[in-house]
Structures are given as C-alpha cells and as structure tokens.
Amino acid sequence: MKLSKIGFLIIIIFISCKSAKDSETSSIQLKHEDKLTSLSLQNWYQKDYSLDKTPGISLDKWYTQNKKQAKNKNIIVAVIDTQIDLKHEDLQGQIWANLNEIPNNGIDDDNNGYVDDINGWNFTATKSGGYVVWGNFEYVRLIRDWASSFKDKTESQITTQELPKYREYQRALKTQEKENIYYTRWLSSLRHSVKNYPLIKDTLKHFFPKEDYTYQQLDSMYKKHKINSKTYRQMRENDDKDLGALIYYMMINVEDNKKTLGDIKEDEAQLDSIVNKNLNVDFDERISIGDNPIVLEKGYGSNNVSNNKVGYRSIQDHCTKVSGIIAANRENKIGIKGIAQGAQIMPLNTSFSGDEHDKDIAMAIYYAVDNGAKVINMSFGKEFSLQKEWVDEAFKYAEKHNVLLVHCSGNNHFNVDENPYYPSDNNFDGSKEVCGNFINVGSISSKLDSTFVSTFSNYGKQNVDLFAPGDKIYTTSSGNTYMSDSGTSLAGPMVSGTAALIWSYYPKLTVQEVKQIILDSGTAYDIEVIVPGTKDKMVPFSELSKSGKVLNVYNAMQLAEKVSKKKR
Template sequence: MTLFQRPLLALLGVALLPAATFAQSVTASSAPPAKVVQWTHLDPDKDKVMGISTQRTYEELLKNRIPTPVIVAVIDAGVDTTHEDLKRVLWKNPGEIVGNGIDDDKNGYVDDVHGWNFLGNSKGQNIGVDLYEETRLVVRLKPLYEGKSRTAVPAAKRAEYDLYQKVKKEFAAKVKEENEQLMQLAPLAGQLEGINEQLKQVWSVEKVDTAILRRRPGADTNPRLLQLSTQLYDNLKAAGLPDLDAVIAQVKEGVTATKSHLDFSLNPDFKPRAIIGDDEDNTQDHNYGNPDITGPDALHGTHVAGIIAADRSNTIGIDGVAGPLVRIMGVRAVPDGDEHDKDVANAIRYAVDNGASIINMSFGKYYSPQRAAVDAAIRYAETKGVLLIHAAGNESKNIDAITHYPAPVPLTGAAYSNFITIGASGSTNDAQLTANFSNFGKRVDVFAPGVGIYSTMPGSKYGNESGTSMAAPTVAGMAAVLKSYFPQLTATDLKRIIRQSATPAHTKVPEPASKKNVDFTTLSSTGGVVNLYRAVQLATQQTAPKVGGAAGGQ
C-alpha cells in the first residue's frame, strides 16, 4: 500500500483514512516560472527550519568535488516519464533499444528502457487497484476454517487457524471503518465548502490561504472569526497545505478513495490479478509484466522520484536532493491496495540486477504471507551492496510491537546491514517535530522531513504531500549524494553515516500513539533527524587518506 497520509483530517478530528489510501490530495499547480524554496533543503542553524541542509552542503562542501553516476530505483505505483523536471534524470537501460519488442540485453525483460512494471501484462493492461492483504487472506483461509472449532483443526494447522480468526476480525473492522469514514467525509466536504465561501466573502479573496488566515482581518472584534481562523491557520501549517481549497479537494478525493476501497480492496469477489494471469503463489516466477513504468496512477511514485532527484540543472520546478549524475529507475509494484510479496521480491531483484545502488520503498503493510521471498531478496541486495530505504508507515504505531513489512529484521539470521527505516518529521523544532501520523520505535533508524513536502506530480505539475512516503526518498536522495561523491562507500557505510550524522533533538513531542509528551530522541534508535551537511562531513572524514598509510606506520 502506498503511504500517503492525510494529517489535516486528523487535526480536524476526522478519522484517518487507511494507510493504503492514495491521497491525491493537495494542490497540483502548473510549473512555477522559477525554482521554489523547499523547506527540506534549508539549514536548521542558518534558517531555523528543520531541513536537511541540502543547499548549504552543495555550496560549502561539494562545490569542488566531482560526482559519479548513481542509479536509484523507485519501487512504487509508477513514475511520470514525461514530467519536465524528471525526464532528464530517468535511468536509460544502455542495452535496450526502444520499442523494438526484443529483449536486447537478454535480462529477461522486453523493452525495459526506464525500468519494469510487475503490475501488468504483455498486452499493456495494468492493475490499478488491488485487494488489501487482509482481504486476500480471508479469501484463502475462509474455505479452510470458517465454522470450525480450534480443537477440530489438526495441531499443525492451528497457527493458520488462529491467523484466520485474527484477520477475519480485522477485515470486518476495516469494512466498518471505511463505511464510517464515508459517512464522515461526505458531509465534511459540504461543511468546509460553506466555511470557505463565507470566509472568501468576508475577506474579499479568491483563496483562503495561510497568509490571510495569519492576518485575520476583523478577527480582533469577532471572537468566532478569531477562533475559526486561528484553528484553520494552525491546521494548515501543521499539515503543510496552502489553502482551504486544497483541504476540500483532499476530502472529496477521500470520499472517492473510500468508495473505491469498499468496492474493490475490501471486496472478496474482486480478482484484479487475473489481468496478469500469473501463479500468485509461485514466488520463483518473474516472467510477467510490461515496460510501462507509469501505469494508471503515477502520482505517488512521481512525487517520490522528484524528492530524490528532480532536475537541479534547470530553472523550473523544484530541486531534488540528489544530482547531477543520479538517475531514477522506475519499478512498478505497488497498487492502490496492498502490494504482493512476490512483486516486491521481484522488484528488488530487478533493481539490483540492473545496476541500482539504492532502492526506495515508500510502501508497507502489516501482513506478509510470502515474507521468505522478500527476506531472500533483501539478503540478495545485501550481497550486492545495495541499500534499501523503507518508509516506517503512517498509522501512529510502535513498529517494535507491530511489524511493518518489509520488516527491517529477518525471520532468521543476522539483522540486515543494508536496510534503513525512516519516520516523518516536521519543519519546526517544537511539539510538531514528529509528524502525528508517523510510526515510531527502535526499529525506526532516523526521522526525515515528511510534512508538507513540495514535489513533482503527473502532467508536469507540482504539489505538497505528507507521509513517511516523503521522508524515505529524502533519505534516498541523501544516500545517492553520498554514493555519488564518495563512490567507495558501501551500503553498510551509507547506513552507518546516515545514522551517525542524524541530529538528536531533545524536544518534547506528543508520542504519535498515546499523544503523551515524550523526548523526541525516544522515538527512534538514533533519536535524530537526518542532515546532509553532517553526513557529507562524516563521509569526508571517513574516506580521507590515512596520513602515513600502513607502510609509514611500520
């Protein structure tokens, strides 16, 4: 499932949409005439914003260094290959001839010019919406265990019987939650539209944005206006949304998405995998899919790709964290719904085999029936020196207690040395430093900017999104910078440097689950927010030639 989140709805007291929701939420605008200032690139010391110091790093530490090529794979829902700020930075398979219908490089994938799509077939048909994993498990286990008592089940099958009882309850709870949410969201859109129109008339403005809400004309003599405008301003700022029009659009899209989940993702009779025609249970099968890395809905992956490496050399749109020789490989494996373990495993292996040094994984779920295949793929990436960066999830959960897949620790063997998990942080070093939706726990390595992140959207547009989905590619971009300017660094080195250079913050913040005030440093294993400047400093120190060398010391 993709990990977009709707933090504003939480702030308004509305039940959160499930993490599987595609939140095509906020304003997508035409390309601005020039680069915009992105808070994630600012410096905590110089700018008093909890960014990662990107601009300062390029200006002070990297200006005299020569970059080397790096490929970052984005395993996601799709990437808009025509976007004006991405088309120059897309990976191009050097061994493949465009559109000739031949597997020129003999890698097993025909015409994979920019990557591969594991959610389609050779006819060009693609899966857009898929089932939740809970739905798939109910479909598979219900015929085996429904109506049976535990004592009537063979001892060897009782663990699976217990799983069915648990999943059946969670499936029913999801259906109930989605129906309740639909009842909440539908009238909320109308209420917000009424408030929006009234405020537009009161203030004679075209948009009720943060600027007008901050000034609050006439509020000093109108207590109700003061209370409403203050609340709206605080909510918009916390959620990283520009105006009430964006909120209304988000709520309306939430209604559409919720209906879709009830009709498809939670519908046991829905069989989207029939499009592909593969054996879902055969994790060794990888000969399926097509080269369409955009797919039917590329919003999520396009936003993620822009955060990593949107073109820094042009004069429009935004700057990604990484550049100038970093390239994005698109690997489509994440539908609107829950991803299949088989597709995730194949996507990781494809990325590794075709030259990726870093893989971004802005997706996740809480059941993994074919976990062994994913664990093996992660181990394979580890043997090839590839770093995997995973979004922690958006359900305000402690993932030390509830596993979020792909898991950072395998079922057997030593912990992965090439896997790093990312929580979402905000722009201010105060109670909002932790995104209220972010998962947390010692299995989270670091936090990174994930609230109100401005990036690329399909159709050469741009807009804000929030989620650990945005935090992970921020770190993937950092890793790409480190690998590009310090190519001798291994995946283990990259993970260590990112963790060691994270800046601890002893700020009191609400724990996302309990809302009790805690020290920010307790919410992850490092207690810090990533910082590119400190990471490059550390990489410089750790890769500097040793004075005298081994021979000189003898």
Template sequence: MVNKIVKQSLTRKWGVALAFCALTLAAQAQKPNWLNMDLQKDSVFGISTEKAYNELLKGKKSTKVLVAVIDSGIDTAHEDLKQVLWVNMKEKKGKAGKDDDRNKYTDDINGWSFLGSAKGNVAYDNLELTRLVREGRAKFGDASKMPSDTTGLAKYKELEEAFEQKHAMAQMQYKSVQSFTAVVDSVIAGTGKPAPTLTDLQAYQPKNQPEARMKGILEQQLQRYPDVVAFKEKELKPALDHFKEEAEYQLNVDFDPRAIVGDDYKNVNEKYYGTADVTGPEADHGTHVAGIIGAVRNNAIGVDGVADNVAIMAVRAVPNGDERDKDVANAIRYAVDNGAKVINMSFGKPYSPEKKAVDEAVKYAMSKDVLMIHAAGNDGLNIDSVASFYPSRYYLDGKGEAAAWIEVGASSPSDDENLVASFSNYGKKNVDVFAPGVAIYSSTPGSKYDYHDGTSMAAPVVTGLAALIRSYYPKLTAIQVKDIILKSVVKVNHPVMVVADRMPRSVSMTDVCNTGGVVNAYNALKLAATY
C-alpha cells in the same frame, strides 16, 4: 502506503483534524523547498541540503548513482524528471517488442512493471488481509464441508474477525466523511455564495455548533485554497473516493484483478512477467517520490531534488491497495540486477504471507552492496509494540537482519513539540531516523507539482541523501553510508508529542527513533569526508 493522511484526518474527531490541518498549513507557509533548508539559517527543520551544496560540494566531482523507486509508477514524460530517468542502454528504443539485452524483460527502457501485461495494468487491488480471508473462506467457509485437514483454521478465524472489524470501520469512516461533507455543504448554502471565499466565511454567522466548528476548520484551510469548493475538490472528494475504493476493491473478497497480469500467482519463484509500462494508470505517488530524490536541480522549473547526479529506475509493484510479496521480491531483484545502489520503498502492510521470498530478495540486495530505505508507515503507532509491519529488515528465519536498511519516520518543519508528524509511526528500536514528511512539495503527473504528507515522502529524502553521499564518495559501502546518515543526525533535545494508547504524550526523541534525531545532509557529507 499511498498518501492518505488528509483523508484519514477527516475521519477523526474534528479537533484532531483541525490540529493536523494547522500543522500542514504551518509547513506550507514555508517555502516549497523547506525540506532542503537549514534550521539555523532558515528557522525550519530541513536537512541542510543547500548549505551542503554551497559550502561542501562546490567544485567537487561526482559519480552518477542509480536509484530504484519501487512504487506505483513514475510519469516518464515529466518535465522535471525525464532527464534523470535511468535508460537501459542495452535495449534499443527503435526495436519495440524485442528483448535486446535478453534479460527476459522486453523493452525495459526505464524500468519494469510487475503489475500488468499487454492486456492492461492493475490499478486497484485488495488489501493483503482481504486476500488471506478469501483463501481462508475457500478452504473453511462452509462448515458443512469442513476439510479433514483443519491446519490454519484458528489463524483464519483471527483473520476473518480482523477483516470484519476493518470493514465495519471503513463503513463508519465513510459515513463520517459524508457527514463532514454535509456540514461543509450546509455552510456553503448558508453563505449564499457558489464558492465562498475566506472573506465570505468570516462574514458568515453559523446556524449551529457543527457549522461553527466547520467554519473554523474552513477558515484555516482557505489560507491554502482560494475557496471552499476548491477545498472540497482537493481534500473531500479524494477522501470519498478512497472509501469507495475500499468498499469496491480493497475490502471486496470478490474482486481479484490478478488475471490481467497473466502470471501463475501461486508460483512465488516466477520472475518473468509484467510490462514495460512503468507509468501505469496511477503514478501520482511514485512521481512525487522520484521528484524528492532527484528532480533536476537549478533548472528554474518545478522543484530541486536532494541528489544532483542520479539516474532513477522506475519499478512498478505497488497498486492502489496492498502490494504483493511476489512482486516486491521480484522488484528488488530486478533493481539489484540492473545496478541500483539505493532502493526506495515507500510502502508497507501488516501481513506478509510470502515474507520468505521477500527476505531472500533483501539478502540478495545485501550481498550486492545495496542500501534499502523504507518508510515507517502512517498509522501514528509505536511499531515496536505492534505485531508486524512489512517489509521489514528482520528475517523470518530469525537469523539476523538486513544490515544496510534504514527505517524512516516523518518530521515537520517545527523545531518544537510538534516536530514528529502526528501521523508518523515511530519506535525506539524499529525506526532509525526522522526526515521531512509534512507538506512536501514535489512532482506529480502531467508535469505538475503538489504537496503531499507521509512517511512515503520522508523515505525519499533519506534515499536522496544516501545517493548524494554515494555519488560524491563512491568508494563507501552501503553499510558505511547508513552509518554516516545515522551518526550525523541533528539531535533533538526537547520533548516531542506522539499518540500512545490513543492519548497524546510528551516523550523524548530517543523514544521515537534509535538515533534521536533528524537526518542532515551537511553533517553527513562532512562526516563522509573523514571515512
């Protein structure tokens, strides 16, 4: 679930793209720390973290809480994170190559990666749909050599059809972004400037209707960027790169990077493989998530995380593509076995062929009093109505669900009909709460900082809150902490806009999540004190 919201917005009709850009710009017009601000005091729909620290936590002692971030990797050298990274004291830093704690994960100083080996790291991988189609083609692909056992043939045909549709859609989106870029280039050429500024744009007379519409979009974007070329580099280039990645890796049945890991991939029970390199080749997403949770507070650099006394464990299991169930199950078990009390999972996919293995790992986490926080996804869908979205709290055997699990949608800073982020999945049954997820400013690799959007950003807000509660009230169980977070939301009493059946609709907040509100640190800590 790597952050691709702006990329997606560019492939829609420009009117929708313009609306989303306006929403993002409105968020960024606020202070970078808006997610921690208070609605009444600051007029932005943050979670009142600063109010909680100032009014409820001064002088109180806390206990360090270990939080696992299962993600794409974390930049362990980041200036605002290196002080809060978990350090496995049983592993001796000076003895590289020796498994000092004998847990069969050699040199796991800050965590572990299930996406690599001494030979290198997996950067890109297929979508799960691609992997399933590849398996199906190997079994059923040649009609003249159809196996005698045709079990699964009907399902394979469904998957093949879904794959072809997705492949065609990706090609169409790629052409759409190319067309968008061509109009931008036309506007740039028309201004006669190598890097037109907002003033240059305002003075430019468009030659046609596409240029006129593009001028409006660019004028809004240049409230955020110094010139059009900077906008292209930051927004259009990543979008074009994304669709290239789709074609070459994610939707390419001939691409399979797993050999570099060196495990027996078909053995879902295998646990001991991987590498101690928890940064990996692409740590942007995980580094951003980690900063939201626990970047060092009040150090006069970067950003302030939600929680002030955490150790962050990096568990790398999410490539650029779909995560694999085996890796997710092992990542959860690794986090639990090493003491994590909260696990952040900002990833998801629509197929889970080894869900049973993931379920067993989730059950294990439940037995060890671990709270799991999961991002609801960025497809703008009612996930009560879709067939599946994984990982999920519901067990495949139909015997219950994970009790200590919170599903999180993304909200904007606006206390109006635009509160629910246009990209956020929602669901009265399957989404528990909303949290800030639009234009969230946090850490990125190389000791840098940037804005990202997504439920991937909303989930760590809740993870940080859960860690904060467990830190100041360490006797509370995972289920009690979940109960506190859900009961203490700020209720939203006005209508909000969502997309249903491809049309914008005005609905109640209780129609988009079961609590009908946005998480709030101040309310939660007040409530925690009564338990």
C-alpha cells in the same frame, strides 16, 4: 498502497562501521521556533538549524561549501512505487535508461528477462494492456489463501507448528471486519449525500441566497436543533429530511473545502471500489495480470511505467513526488532542487489502490539489483505480509550485492516495535534482523516544539532507524506540476537521495558503512515531543527511533569522507 482514513490517496495512490561510530554528532537544544514564510516552506527541509533555525537536513549547507567533483554522478536509485511522469520538466535527464535494450523491437536484447524495458518495469500491468487500479488489501488476500486451512476452526484444532499462521489469520479476520464496517458506513453516508445534495443546496438558499455561508454560521444554526452525529446517522439511514440533519451535512461539506456534487460522486465511486474490490475476498486483481501468483518469475507485466493518457495523471503522483525529492535537476533553474544531482531514477511499478503484492516487491528488488541500482526506495507499507520469505530473500540478495534498501516507516501513528509493518528487516518474533542494509525512516515537521514528530508518523526505538522531514514537502508532481504533500513516503527519499550522494563521492564504501554513516551523522535534538497517536503523552525525541536522530546530509558527507580515508 493503502488509502488513508483522513483523506483519499487517489490513484485513478528500506557489518556496523567502527570508524563511523567514533565520530562526533551534533546535539541541539531548542529554545525557540522561528515562523517560516510561505516561500521558505517550499524548501525548509533543505535548511540547517545552526544557520537558519530550521530543522532541515543541511543540504544547502553542504552544496554551498562543497568544492569537490563527484566521482560517479550517475548513481541509480530504484523507486518501487506507482507509475511516474516521465515527461516532467524537472526529471528530464534524471531517468535511468537501459542502454542495452533496443527500444520497442519486441525483443529482450539484454537477456534480462524483460522485453523492451527501456526505463524500468511495470509489475502491475495486465495481460490486456492496461494496469491494475484497484486491488485487495493484504489481509483480504491472506483470508482468501488461508481459508482452506483455518476457516471455522478453533485454536484447539490447530497444530503447534501452524499456530502462528492461524493467529495471523484471526488477526486478518478482525481487521477486515473492522475496516468493512468503517468503509461501508462511509459509503452509505456518501450515497445519502449524493441523493440529498440538491435538496440541501435549495434549503440553505432560503437562509443564504448568495450561498456565502460559513462553517460558523451553519454551526450556530445547527446547535439550535441539537442534532448530534448519532442522530444524524439514524436520520441518514431513514432518509430523513430534517433541517438539522441537512445543516449537519453541509457543515461537513464546508469544512471539507466546499466539495461540489461532482467531488462527492467521485468519492462515492472510490468508496464503492474500496468496499467491493479492496475488501472483497471474491475479487482477485491478480487474475487480470495473468501471472502465476505462487511462483517468482520474470517477464510478467509491461515496460509502460508512465501511462500518459488523458485522465490518468493521478496514478503517477506518488512516484513523481518521491523521485523529485531524490533527483530533481538542481541546475536547470526551475522547479525544485533534488538531493543528488545526476542520480538516475529507475521506476519500478508495484503500487495501486490497495496493498502491494510480496511477489511484485521481491521481483522489483531483484530487477533493481540485477540492473545496477545502488539504492532502492520503498515508500509504501502494509500491516500484513503473506509471503514475507520472498521479500526477505530479496533483501539478502540486495545486501550481497551492496545495495541499500530505504523504507518509509508508515503513516499509522503507531509503534512498529509492537505493531508489524511490512516490508521490514524484522521478523517481529524477537529473532535477529533479516539483513544489515535496511533503513526505516519516520517523519518530522518544521515545528520545533512538542509536535516535532509528525502526528501521522510511525515510530519505534528498535524498528525505526531515524527521522527525516516528511511534513509539507514541496516537490514534483504528475502533469508537470509541483505541490506540497506530507507523509513518511516523503521522508524515505530524503535518505535515499543522501545515500546516492554519498556513493557518488565515495563509491568504495560498503552498504553497511553507508547505512551506519547516515545513522551516526544525524542531528540529535534535545526536545520532548508528543508520541504520535496520543493527545499529550510526552517522551524525549531520542526514544522514538534507534538512532534518536534526524538525517543530516552535511554531517553525513563529512563523516563519509573520514571513513573513506581510513579505508585507503
């Protein structure tokens, strides 16, 4: 799980159905936007445009009108992610339990290859009893593993067969160089900030005794000194104490919600770990896990999917947020309402600060399938894949067993038809898709204007299947709390929850049918939007994904019923 450059992801951070294609889908031409209140923002994504003038997934509409009882409420949704807060009040009764395993007896009672796996498995646990917190980015692993074949060689020295790997190696080198410069400069800036913070505070007290300065006031003072950011960097490197440089720093601090010295020191510690662990070819977190990294095997890791020690709550944030969207209890009158009441969350830990290992991804998929999951949510991604073939085979295994894979498209605001992003059902070489059970999900906001597609969301007419709400989503969080967050990581579970809901009512549908139902039943908005990653490039919303639509639960359930009846 990669850290964003616009903010830290703190972890101390997816056979076509002819009958479905014949269905009618709604197409909406937007004429205005109704402003949402703070309260309605908490559940905007569950609303319906025709009823509420809000481009949600029409979940409330379906639950309000549905009078049927589910045939199988306990659909298992595997969430491949970080650790989870098993004690969260809104997830009680919603966590999968392995009834074939006797708790804590040190025996693999069900002979599935995992000892005491009561609620899932942690594939990032270490042999010493801990778990990985910091790990390499994938391009760093690629550079380390392929150096013996390609280091210091030119393209003319490479065989035709090895040329694709050589070029990927070169791409990895360029990525590491760019990222290393970026994060090293950022770390240098933070070290300068920590060193000079007391001086800055004391200096500004001379002008603002009550320390009640605003960004605008500091900006006015700063302009008098005509110090630009380049000059500031030079002063920082020379440890300059110029007033203009000090003001410039505090402007950044105020703009960043008035961080304290403690906050800045925490940022400094994290950046130090990025530079010396995430980006360091000589650091290999796999050693602490103690497995054989070049062999697919069962049993490494541990059954601890929820470390509840004091100070460890943030490592559970991501999975807890994702899981709440899918399955938070709808009937307990607290917190939020998940999409699929009764769905069971199977937490499978693979994520830490860095990029997930392809081995862990593949083994988590095999575990999920073998232990009864119908849907697998993967709210993570990376721009390189060292052992994609392992993941591809796991995808095919899931398809063979009628299991749906749901993946977030990523937050890089780029076109994934042109920029590889993994895991994916695409080989990015023009060949046929690996499998037919994979849905890639982009993010939309609640704004019915040119910014309808979230500014951070990846997109692609071929490789993003549809969009779902992922902007300002209020959900469960670690430490038994609730909060709003944004990212395609939150759009993916909207689709996972919908798939679980479909199967709970129509269990005989195939995975290909469920996928096609979700894509065909979405809402097609007739609107021009800004392409993410650009300032003002406008295109029809329909051009940014394969379906050109937004997830619609009500339509999906209606269509699922029609398809199910035709199968009888």
